Structure formats: structure tokens, C-alpha cells
Amino acid sequence: xxxxxxxxxxxxxxxxxxxGLALSLMPGFAEAAWAAVxxxxxxxxxxxLNSDQTKMIAFIADVVLPxxxxxxxxxxxxxxxxxxxxxxxxxxxxxxxFLADLAAIDASAKSTSGGLMKVTASLDAxxxxxxxxxxxxxxxxxxxxxxxxxxxxxxxxxDLLKVVIVPGRFDGDxxxxxxxxx
Amino acid sequence: xxxxxxxxxIVVGSGITGGWAAKELTQAGLKTLVLEAGGPIDxxxxxxxxxxxxxxxxxxxxxxxxxxxKERPIxxxxxxxxxxxxxxxxxxxxxxxxxxxxxxFSWFRGRQVGGRSITWGRQVYRWSDLDFxxxxxxxxxxxxxIRYKDIAPWYSxxxxxxxxxxAREGLSQLPDGEFLAPMPMTAVERTARERILKGFxxxxxxxxxxxxxxxxxxxxxxxxxxxxxxDRGCITHSYFSSIASTLPAAxxxxxxTLRPHSVAAELTYDAKRGRIRGVRLIDANTxxxxxxxxxxxxxxxxxxxxxxxxxxxxxxxxPEGLGNSSGTLGRYVMxxxxxSGASGTMSxxxxxxxxxxxxxxxxxxxxxxVSTQHSGFLRGYGMxxxxxxxxxxxxxxxxxxxxxxxxxxxxxxxxxxGVAGWGETLPHADNRVTIDPTVKDKWGVPAARMDVRWRExxxxxxxxxxxxxxxxxxxAGCTEIKLxxxxxxxxxxxxxxxxxxxxxxxxxxxxxxSNQAWDxxxxxxxxxxxxxxxxxxxxxxxxxxxxxxxCDHAVSQMKRNEL
Numbered sequence: 001x002x003x004x005x006x007x008x009x010x011x012x013x014x015x016x017x018x019x020g021l022a023l024s025l026m027p028g029f030a031e032a033a034w035a036a037v038x039x040x041x042x043x044x045x046x047x048x049l050n051s052d053q054t055k056m057i058a059f060i061a062d063v064v065l066p067x068x069x070x071x072x073x074x075x076x077x078x079x080x081x082x083x084x085x086x087x088x089x090x091x092x093x094x095x096x097x098f099l100a101d102l103a104a105i106d107a108s109a110k111s112t113s114g115g116l117m118k119v120t121a122s123l124d125a126x127x128x129x130x131x132x133x134x135x136x137x138x139x140x141x142x143x144x145x146x147x148x149x150x151x152x153x154x155x156x157x158x159d160l161l162k163v164v165i166v167p168g169r170f171d172g173d174x175x176x177x178x179x180x181x182x
Numbered sequence: 183x184x185x186x187x188x189x190x191x192i193v194v195g196s197g198i199t200g201g202w203a204a205k206e207l208t209q210a211g212l213k214t215l216v217l218e219a220g221g222p223i224d225x226x227x228x229x230x231x232x233x234x235x236x237x238x239x240x241x242x243x244x245x246x247x248x249x250x251x252k253e254r255p256i257x258x259x260x261x262x263x264x265x266x267x268x269x270x271x272x273x274x275x276x277x278x279x280x281x282x283x284x285x286x287f288s289w290f291r292g293r294q295v296g297g298r299s300i301t302w303g304r305q306v307y308r309w310s311d312l313d314f315x316x317x318x319x320x321x322x323x324x325x326x327x328i329r330y331k332d333i334a335p336w337y338s339x340x341x342x343x344x345x346x347x348x349a350r351e352g353l354s355q356l357p358d359g360e361f362l363a364p365m366p367m368t369a370v371e372r373t374a375r376e377r378i379l380k381g382f383x384x385x386x387x388x389x390x391x392x393x394x395x396x397x398x399x400x401x402x403x404x405x406x407x408x409x410x411x412x413d414r415g416c417i418t419h420s421y422f423s424s425i426a427s428t429l430p431a432a433x434x435x436x437x438x439t440l441r442p443h444s445v446a447a448e449l450t451y452d453a454k455r456g457r458i459r460g461v462r463l464i465d466a467n468t469x470x471x472x473x474x475x476x477x478x479x480x481x482x483x484x485x486x487x488x489x490x491x492x493x494x495x496x497x498x499x500x501p502e503g504l505g506n507s508s509g510t511l512g513r514y515v516m517x518x519x520x521x522s523g524a525s526g527t528m529s530x531x532x533x534x535x536x537x538x539x540x541x542x543x544x545x546x547x548x549x550x551x552v553s554t555q556h557s558g559f560l561r562g563y564g565m566x567x568x569x570x571x572x573x574x575x576x577x578x579x580x581x582x583x584x585x586x587x588x589x590x591x592x593x594x595x596x597x598x599x600g601v602a603g604w605g606e607t608l609p610h611a612d613n614r615v616t617i618d619p620t621v622k623d624k625w626g627v628p629a630a631r632m633d634v635r636w637r638e639x640x641x642x643x644x645x646x647x648x649x650x651x652x653x654x655x656x657x658a659g660c661t662e663i664k665l666x667x668x669x670x671x672x673x674x675x676x677x678x679x680x681x682x683x684x685x686x687x688x689x690x691x692x693x694x695x696s697n698q699a700w701d702x703x704x705x706x707x708x709x710x711x712x713x714x715x716x717x718x719x720x721x722x723x724x725x726x727x728x729x730x731x732x733c734d735h736a737v738s739q740m741k742r743n744e745l
Contacts, residue, residue, distance in 0.1 A: 172366030
């Protein structure tokens with residue numbers, strides 16, 4: 001299973017210890033993120049996101065798509081890809097708007113009992129809705145990036161989705177056999 | 183003194199119609215020069231249909247900063263102009279055009295050998311006399327100088343060469359052609375077809391799309407391997423492009439000279455002889471000007487480019503543009519208004535899926551104003567669409583998180599079925615191309631200025647598309663039906679046509695029944711500019727058939743020394 005560690009270990013520890021994400025509050029599915037942090041590894045060259053923003057994105061990415069019996073968003077390098085998108089894909093205007101919305105998420109987390117985990121759960125309900133607050137808007141866009149980045153990553157495309165690049169034929173009606181049948 | 187020619191024929195443009203003109207003229211023995219404004223394409227190096235999202239930095243989302251803002255702010259509004267395939271679309275900064283206030287126009291272009299035949303949608307549908315007689319019957323536009331019987335043999339000629347997959351249905355409004363085996367419909371589509379037929383008393387028929395994509399090896403080209411994104415090229419040449427079929431056939435004759443990087447700037451006119459002398463071009467790299475002379479010139483540069491070239495070819499004899507004695511040059515521009523429809527969820531098929539990526543969808547033949555008159559609008563529309571099982575993309579917008587959420591996205595979702603309309607546009611004199619008084623392209627050629635608008639008939643039809651789509655999805659058994667009205671600007675369908683229309687009389691149009699300019703005998707225009715009406719079918723195969731037919735006419739005249 002490919003493992004990509006995109007989080008600066010020391011910076012992550014410092015952030016966690018600052019209280020924004022107390023270790024005692026870390027849910028089970030965030031343990032995978034922490035494991036990735038603990039495993040060390042080089043942080044990519046910083047692009048658009050600062051350390052705090054990177055860690056917040058990594059936390060949310062791991063909440064949305066945690067490691068289970070299949071790789072999670074951290075394993076697939078999603079935070080690093082989002083950093084690239086924000087830095088080099090987004091226009092300056094779009095980037096500024098996105099970072100401002102991330103700040104709204106952060107402010108919401110700091111003012112909410114339960115911190116970022118609780119805020120993430122709350123913001124997630126806004127997916128598919130209109131008339132969003134800045135924090136909801138930031139989360140919706142971030143989640144889109146997380147899901148898109150995960151499922152278009154090489155390990156997920158190849159190992160989980162098992163994408164066949166050259167199928168060689170088209171069959172319009174394939175019967176899906178129930179598991180366990182020949 | 184006898185005129186000295188550099189070539190027997192010059193063809194401006196190397197795309198869908200330019201390739202056909204090159205093939206037909208060279209096979210008739212004419213030494214033919216094909217001019218292409220863009221550069222050459224090497225399929226082995228340039229085609230990118232097998233590039234995967236993780237092989238490009240932004241996973242094929244696009245690129246806000248470079249593509250959208252800097253190089254292709256207009257082209258990126260066209261789906262295939264993405265991070266992987268943008269190379270086949272022009273740089274908008276180098277190739278500007280303008281539009282009238284309040285009349286946005288999308289002009290998606292490809293300047294390379296092969297033109298837009300590399301990126302086209304590959305849907306091919308014959309016209310019928312319902313279409314060729316429409317202008318005469320309701321009085322909008324001019325009567326076509328031809329009928330179905332005049333073009334039918336040429337449809338066959340083209341279909342046999344390029345290879346068209348499709349199902350024979352026996353519909354009068356959508357004539358059958360020379361089909362290879364059809365691509366399969368999905369289980370959902372087969373069921374929807376039967377239910378819609380029953381629900382609408384046989385009036386509305388869903389068939390598999392008729393596509394210029396090979397379902398079997400054909401004329402030295404391999405059958406489709408179902409990788410999916412044809413608009414990025416095809417290394418096995420399984421869909422029709424001029425690079426894959428017509429240009430190689432032309433080259434095999436030994437009569438073809440292909441000159442890339444050649445920006446046609448003007449058709450030169452010999453007033454004494456009343457003929458086109460040749461084409462003045464600008465080398466795209468060196469900016470050096472050259473004139474090539476020929477006995478006959480075929481304009482196949484795409485509708486707007488060809489009209490632009492004529493409007494830029496003014497002379498004392500043609501102060502309003504070459505071949506414009508009728509005053510119709512640049513007028514009656516059309517496109518298809520498209521995309522309004524509906525989608526829904528089809529339950530009951532969760533034990534079914536598909537294998538491979540079919541580069542084709544379904545087609546619902548026109549049913550409005552075929553046998554009965556609709557009260558809300560003239561003419562009609564066909565519908566295109568398809569079915570598939572929802573995949574992980576649904577997770578980008580739906581609520582949910584955690585391990586179970588991830589697991590659910592790794593599994594197939596429900597079946598979706600969607601259809602949307604492609605509608606006929608009435609020809610209006612005020613829908614037109616002119617030349618912008620100040621804007622020029624990188625090579626100093628004055629730019630086109632568009633003023634094309636949807637009007638009442640198109641609006642009424644768009645509304646009906648949504649209603650009809652929802653009705654059919656309901657009849658098919660869909661639930662969660664979502665109405666999807668859209669409002670793309672003219673040009674967005676990339677079916678721009680008209681501007682140098684064919685006509686029965688020289689006072690009504692630019693071209694005669696053989697696509698020959700009324701005013702200048704050795705000039706033929708066979709791309710979309712020649713169209714007198716738009717019908718609702720995807721138009722490229724009609725352009726191809728008219729091109730082959732016009733070439734036959736030109737060659738016959740040349741053999742008789744009439745040209």
C-alpha cells in the first residue's frame with residue numbers, strides 16, 4: 001500500500017499541542033493521519049499553504065477519507081496535491097477567496113467546543129446546498145478537492161478502481177455476480 | 183497569354199472538409215496544395231487519449247492561471263479544451279474575434295493539420311427532405327437548390343470511406359446510411375427505448391448514436407478500443423479525422439502538397455478574367471507573404487474563417503467582399519442551440535453494469551413538426567444522451583465522510599439516464615459575421631466580428647426540450663427527474679454554419695447548387711458556410727458529402743475545359 005507523508009512532523013506536533021487539536025480529542029479515524037505524521041518523511045516544498053493551513057486540510061482530508069482497509073486521503077497525497085492546486089492552478093483572486101474561506105473554517109473551529117472535528121461534521125451537511133456561509137463555502141470546495149484528488153491519484157486509480165486504460169471492447173450489459181458466486 | 187498556375191487546385195483548410203476536398207481532387211489527378219494555418223500533428227507524439235489524470239499536475243481540472251486567463255480564456259469553455267487536450271485548441275490571444283454588445287458568441291477553433299476533425303463529436307446523421315424543404319415551406323431563409331436525392335449518393339460515398347457505426351431504423355426524417363455494426367446500448371437504454379416507444383405510440387424513437395467510429399476494422403483502420411476520450415486523438419485511427427483517412431489517401435496519390443503554418447490572408451482576384459487568381463498567405467512563423475496560383479480554389483477553412491477570408495478579400499470589383507454581389511455574404515449565420523433536457527435515476531438495474539468506455543451515446547430522432555404541426559415553434563430538435571452508473575464523482579458534492587463514505591464511493595452508484603436537445607436555428611439575415619474595424623490577429627489579418635442571437639423560435643424550442651425530456655424519462659421509468667434548462671451562447675455547439683449560403687438564384691446567395699460561387703466560377707466553398715438552413719442533425723457529414731459532390735462537379739467542369 002503506498003504511503004505518502006505530507007505533513008511536517010514537528011510543525012504538526014506544535015499545532016496539536018497548541019490546543020487547536022488536542023490529542024485527547026483526536027478521533028479514531030484521525031489516527032491514520034497521525035500515523036502518517038509520526039512516520040516522518042519530507043515535507044514538499046511549501047507552496048501556497050502555510051503550516052497551519054496544511055495541517056487543517058490534512059485533518060479534514062483524513063476525516064473525509066480516512067485510512068481503513070483501503071488507503072486514505074493522506075496515503076494518497078491529497079493535501080500536497082491541494083497545495084499545488086491552490087498555488088499554481090488557482091488564479092490570485094480565486095486563491096485569496098479560498099484562503100479566506102479556510103480562515104473562516106479555522107475561526108469556527110476555534111470558537112466551537114469540539115474544535116475542528118465537530119465543525120467538519122457540521123459543515124459537511126452543507127454539501128449540495130446553496131447560499132453558503134464562507135466557512136461552508138470553503139469546506140464544500142475543500143471536500144471537492146479532497147474527493148477528486150483522492151480518486152484521481154495513481155494508487156486509487158490503479159489499485160482500487162482498477163481502471164483499464166485500453167478495454168479493447170464495449171459490453172453494454174454486464175451482469176454483476178453476487179459475491180461468492182462463480 | 184495563358185495563365186501559369188502553381189497548382190491545379192488550392193484547398194484552404196485541412197480539417198473535415200479540407201481533407202475531403204484534398205482526397206477527391208488528388209484522386210481525380212489534380213495537383214493540389216492544402217493550406218493549413220496551424221502546425222503539423224504527429225499522432226505518435228501528439229495524441230494524448232491514454233494520458234491518465236495522475237499524469238498531469240492538476241489531474242485534468244484545467245488550469246485557471248495559464249489556460250483560462252493567459253492563453254485560452256474562450257477555448258476552455260469547451261469541455262475537451264482541458265489540461266490534457268488543450269493543445270488542439272487555438273491560443274485566443276493570437277486569434278482574437280469580437281462580438282456585438284449583448285450578443286456573446288463562442289468560437290471554438292483548432293488550428294493544426296487535421297483542424298477540428300481531431301476533436302469533433304463524431305456524430306453523423308443524414309438530412310432528409312424534411313430539412314431540405316423546410317425553408318421553402320415556412321418561408322424562413324431561402325429555398326435550398328438541392329434535395330435529398332441530390333446528396334444521398336454522396337452520403338453513401340462518404341460513409342463507405344470513413345466508416346459509420348449505427349442501427350438502421352427506417353425513419354423518413356433520419357434516413358439510414360451505410361452502417362457498420364452499431365455499438366451496444368446499455369440494459370437501461372434498451373429498456374428506455376421500448377418504454378418510450380410504447381409511451382408515445384411509436385412517435386419517439388431512441389437509437390444508438392450514429393458515429394464515425396469504427397466497430398470493426400475498416401479501410402486499413404483498426405476498430406475502436408473503447409478507451410473513451412476520442413477528442414484527444416486516436417492512435418489506432420478508429421474515428422474519422424482527416425489525418426487518419428482523407429489526407430493519407432490524398433497523399434498516396436502523389437498529387438498532394440500540404441503546407442502547414444500557412445495563414446490564408448486573401449483570395450486574390452483577377453478582374454480581367456473574372457476569376458480567383460490564387461491565395462495570398464502569411465507564413466505563421468516567418469510572417470513572409472507568398473501567393474500561390476491555381477485553376478480552382480476550395481474554401482474549407484470552417485464557416486466563419488471562410489466568410490472572414492472572403493470579407494477580407496475586397497477589391498474594386500467586390501468592395502463588400504469577394505463573391506458578395508447578392509449582399510448575403512456573412513448573413514444567415516446559424517448554430518444549433520443545445521443542451522436543454524433532463525436527467526433521472528433508473529432503478530431496477532443494480533445488478534447490471536458495462537465494460538469499456540463507449541465513445542458514443544443514444545439519439546432520439548426528431549419528433550416535433552414531423553407528421554403534425556407543433557403550435558409553439560417551427561422546425562424541430564433531436565435529442566442526445568446516455569446512461570451510466572454513477573461513480574465516485576458523486577462524492578465531490580454529496581454529504582458524507584468517513585470510512586463508510588469512502589467505501590460507498592468505491593462501489594457503483596445508481597443508474598442515471600439523461601437526454602438533451604439539439605435544435606434547429608432559423609436563418610436570420612441579421613445573424614451575421616462582419617469584419618472588426620480595428621482588431622487583427624497575430625498575423626495582421628482583420629478579425630471576425632459576430633452578431634448572432636437566439637430568437638423567439640429557438641427559445642420556445644428550448645423550453646419544449648426540457649418538457650419533452652422529462653416526459654420521456656418518466657415514460658422510461660426514471661425517478662428523481664431533474665429538469666436541466668441551459669442557455670449556451672450561439673457558437674457553443676461548434677456547429678456554426680451559414681454566411682455564404684447556397685441558393686437557386688444568384689441574387690439570393692453566394693453559392694450555386696454545386697457549392698460554386700455565383701460570382702467567381704473557380705471558387706468553391708464547401709464547409710459549413712454553404713448551409714442555407716441548419717436542420718437539427720449534427721452537420722459534419724453533410725459538409726463532407728457536399729464537398730465530395732462539389733469536387734466531382736469541379737473536376738467534371740475542368741475536364742470539359744469549362745473551368
